[in-house]
Amino acid sequence: MPRKQVTVERREDMAVNIFCIGDVVGKPGRGILADHLHEYIREHDIDLVVCNAENAAGGSGLTPQIFNKLLHYGVDVVTLGDHALRRKEVFAPLTESDRLIRPANLSGGAVGRGWTVVETKSGAARVGVVCLLGQMYMNSVPNSDSPWKVIDDVFGLMPADVGIRVVDFHAEASSEKIAMGWHLNGRASMVFGTHTHIPTADARVLDGGTAHISDAGMTGPYDGVLGRKKERVLQFLTTSMPTRFDVADNDVRISGLLASVDAETGKAISAEHVQIFGRSEDAEPQARNAKADSTQPPGDTEG
Ligand SMILES: [Fe+2]
Ligand SMILES: [Fe+2]
Numbered sequence: 599m600p601r602k603q604v605t606v607e608r609r610e611d612m613a614v615n616i617f618c619i620g621d622v623v624g625k626p627g628r629g630i631l632a633d634h635l636h637e638y639i640r641e642h643d644i645d646l647v648v649c650n651a652e653n654a655a656g657g658s659g660l661t662p663q664i665f666n667k668l669l670h671y672g673v674d675v676v677t678l679g680d681h682a683l684r685r686k687e688v689f690a691p692l693t694e695s696d697r698l699i700r701p702a703n704l705s706g707g708a709v710g711r712g713w714t715v716v717e718t719k720s721g722a723a724r725v726g727v728v729c730l731l732g733q734m735y736m737n738s739v740p741n742s743d744s745p746w747k748v749i750d751d752v753f754g755l756m757p758a759d760v761g762i763r764v765v766d767f768h769a770e771a772s773s774e775k776i777a778m779g780w781h782l783n784g785r786a787s788m789v790f791g792t793h794t795h796i797p798t799a800d801a802r803v804l805d806g807g808t809a810h811i812s813d814a815g816m817t818g819p820y821d822g823v824l825g826r827k828k829e830r831v832l833q834f835l836t837t838s839m840p841t842r843f844d845v846a847d848n849d850v851r852i853s854g855l856l857a858s859v860d861a862e863t864g865k866a867i868s869a870e871h872v873q874i875f876g877r878s879e880d881a882e883p884q885a886r887n888a889k890a891d892s893t894q895p896p897g898d899t900e901g
Contacts, residue, residue, distance in 0.1 A: 612860055612861045612862050613858045613859060613860055613861065613867055614645040614646065614718055614722065614723050614725075614762065614858070614859050614861050615642060615643055615644045615645050615646075615856065615857070615858050615859075616644070616645060616646045616647075616648065616725070616762075616764060616787070616788060616856075616857050616858075616859055617638070617639075617642070617644045617646070617647050617648070617854055617855075617856050617872070618647075618648045618649075618764065618766065618788060618790040618814060618854050618855045618856075618857075619631075619647065619648065619649040619650065619673070619814065619817050619852060619853070619854040620650055620790070620792050620795070620797065620813065620814030620815045620816055620817055620853045620854055621650045621651075621652060621653050621679070621792050621793065621795055621816050621817065621818070621825075622649060622650065622651045622653060622654040622668070622816075622817045622818065623653045623654070623657055623795070623816055623817065623818025623819065623824075623825035623845060624653065624654070624655075624656055624657045624818060624819075624825065624845035625845065626818050626819045626825075626845065626846070626847060626850045627653070627654060627816070627817045627818035627819075627825070627850070628654060628664065628667060628668070628671075629850065629876075630817065630818075630850045630851065630852055630874070630876045631649075631668065631671045631672070631673070631817065631852065632667070632671050633876065633877065634852060634874050634876070635647070635671045635672040635673070635852070636671065636672050638852075638874060639672050639719075642856065644719075644856075645718040645719050645720060645722070645723070646674050646675070646716070646718045646719065646725055646764075647672055647673045647674050647675075648673075648674065648675045648676075648677060648727055648764055648766065648790075649668060649673040649675070649676055649677070649817075649854075650676075650677045650678070650679060650729075650766055650768065650792040650814075651664070651665070651668055651673075651676045651677070651678065652677075652678045652679035652680065652681040652682060652768070652792075652793075653681065653816075653818070653825065654668065655685060656845070657825065657826065657843070657844075657845045658681045658684050659681050659682075659683075659684030659685040659688065660676070660678065660682075660684075660685065660688045660698075661685055661687050661688060662687055662688060662690060662691045665688070665691050665695070665697075665698055669697060674697065674716060674718075674719065675697055675698075675699065675714060675716055675727045676697060676698045676699070677699055677727070677729040677766040677768075677792075678698075678699065678700045678701065678729060678768075679701065679729070679731065679768035679792060679793055680701075680731060680736060680738045680739045680768065680793070682700035682701060682704070682708075682710075683700065683704075683708065683709070689709045689710070692709050692710030692711070693709055693710060696711075696714045696715075696716065697714070697716065698710070699711055699712055699713060699714050699727065699728070699729045700712060700729060701729045701730055701731040701739075701742065701768060702728055702729060702730055702745075702748050702749070702752055703730055703731055703742050703743040703744065703745050703748040703749075704731070704739065704741070704742055704743075705740070705741035705742065705743070707741075712728065712729060712730075712748070712752065713726060713727060713728040713729070713752050713755075713756070714726070714727050715727075715756065715757065715760050722861065723761070723762055723861040724757075724759065724760050724761075724762070725760065725762040725763070725764060725787075726756045726760040726762070726763045726764070727763075727764045727765075727766070728749065728752050728763070728764070728765045728766070729765075729766045729768065730745040730748065730749055730765060730766070730767050730768065730769075730778075731745060731768050731769065732745060732767060732768065732769020732770060732771065732774045732775065732778075732793070733745065733769075733774070734769065734770060734771040734773070734774045735770040735771055736769060736770055736793075745767070745769075745778065746778075746781060749765065749778075749781070749782065753785060753786075761861065761862070761863070761864040762787045762859055762861065762864050763782075763785070763786045763787050763788075763864065764786065764787060764788045764789075764790075765778070765782060765786050765788065765789045765790070766790055766792055767789055767790070767791050767792070768791075768792045768793045769791060769793055770793060770794060772791075772794075772798065772812045772813070775791040775812040775813065776800075776810075776812055778791075779804055779808060779810035779812075780804065782808055783804045783805065783806035783807075783808045784804075784806025784807055784808060784865075785806075785808070786808050787807070787808065787809065787857070787859045787864050787865065787866050788808065788809040788810070788855065788857050788859070788866060788869075789808055789809070789810045790809075790810070790811050790814045790854075790855045791811060791812045791813040791814060792813065792814055793813070794813045794824075795813075795815065795816035795818075795824040795825055796813060796815060796816070796824075797811075797813055797814060797815025797816075797853050797871055797873070798811060798812040798813045798815075798871075799871070800812050801855055801869045801870055801871040802869055803857075803866045803867070803868065803869045806865075807860075807863070807864070807865025807866050808865075808866060809855065809857035809859070809866035809868070809869035810869065811855045811869065811871055814853055814854050814855045814871070815851075815853030815854070815871070815873065816851075816853055817851065817852045817853055817854070818845070818846075818850060818851075819845065819846035819847055819848055819849055819850050820848075820849040820850070820851055821846055821847070821848035821849035822845075822846030822848075823846075825845060825846060826843040826844065826845060826846055827843070827844045827845070827846045827847075828846065830842065830843050830844055831843060849875075849876075850875075850876040851873045851874060851875050851876065852872070852873065852874040853871075853872070853873050853874075854871075854872050855869060855870070855871060855872070856868075856869075856870045856871075856872045857869045857870070
């Protein structure tokens with residue numbers, strides 16, 4: 599019988615539950631968080647939610663309005679990726695808010711911060727959160743520094759009493775993402791990969807006490823290609839003719855890594871890849887939007 603790598607049953611007294619959500623794509627991704635995240639936080643006693651939102655606005659980038667909505671939906675810290683600076687509007691919250699971080703290894707000239715320290719929802723623990731960009735097959739962002747050196751520098755700067763450290767490693771190559779897990783094994787509580795939008799089946803606690811997954815997967819519509827309408831992508835791939843890659847609509851899921859972390863040692867106790875499927879009406883954007891319009895904050899009219 600295969601060895602079971604994932605333990606989800608244990609709940610230590612001093613444990614905090616941290617949920618790290620993979621790339622939120624457009625309105626469907628935001629909609630399912632609006633519909634289900636609060637309930638999930640309540641049911642699973644989640645102490646902190648970290649969420650990569652680099653594709654939250656129309657499939658690329660983030661706006662201040664959407665950032666605030668994500669906080670309202672239950673997210674505590676928003677991370678970004680290679681699309682971090684796609685929209686100028688996000689520069690203001692990147693500068694002002696300690697709940698929004700861009701990759702720490704962007705050029706030193708980039709706006710915003712690459713890491714932050716926040717309290718858990720109950721105030722019981724302080725958690726350092728860092729975002730990093732990978733280097734392999736990531737050609738879209740110029741002047742990003744070595745993530746290997748930058749993360750060592752960031753951990754050196756982080757206050758010593760911050761015992762829980764969470765890293766979003768936004769990278770393409772699974773080899774680089776697994777390597778980052780081992781690089782931070784025993785030094786980070788959680789290392790979750792983002793960017794590929796495809797969840798990997800390798801959630802585990804590394805032997806040093808680091809919860810790791812190579813990619814947490816996308817929070818958005820799976821009835822498409824990485825969150826975009828499959829018809830458009832196929833049209834492009836089969837004809838070579840440029841077309842707009844609109845965000846898809848259906849089979850919307852939240853995808854992330856759930857870990858329980860010992861607040862005293864900072865070591866992870868368990869790691870589980872989680873997918874939360876939308877209700878049937880999530881397949882009908884009109885219906886969901888009508889519902890969202892009747893609640894506060896009011897309907898999400900952005901793309
Ligand atoms: Fe990305
Ligand atoms: Fe992405």
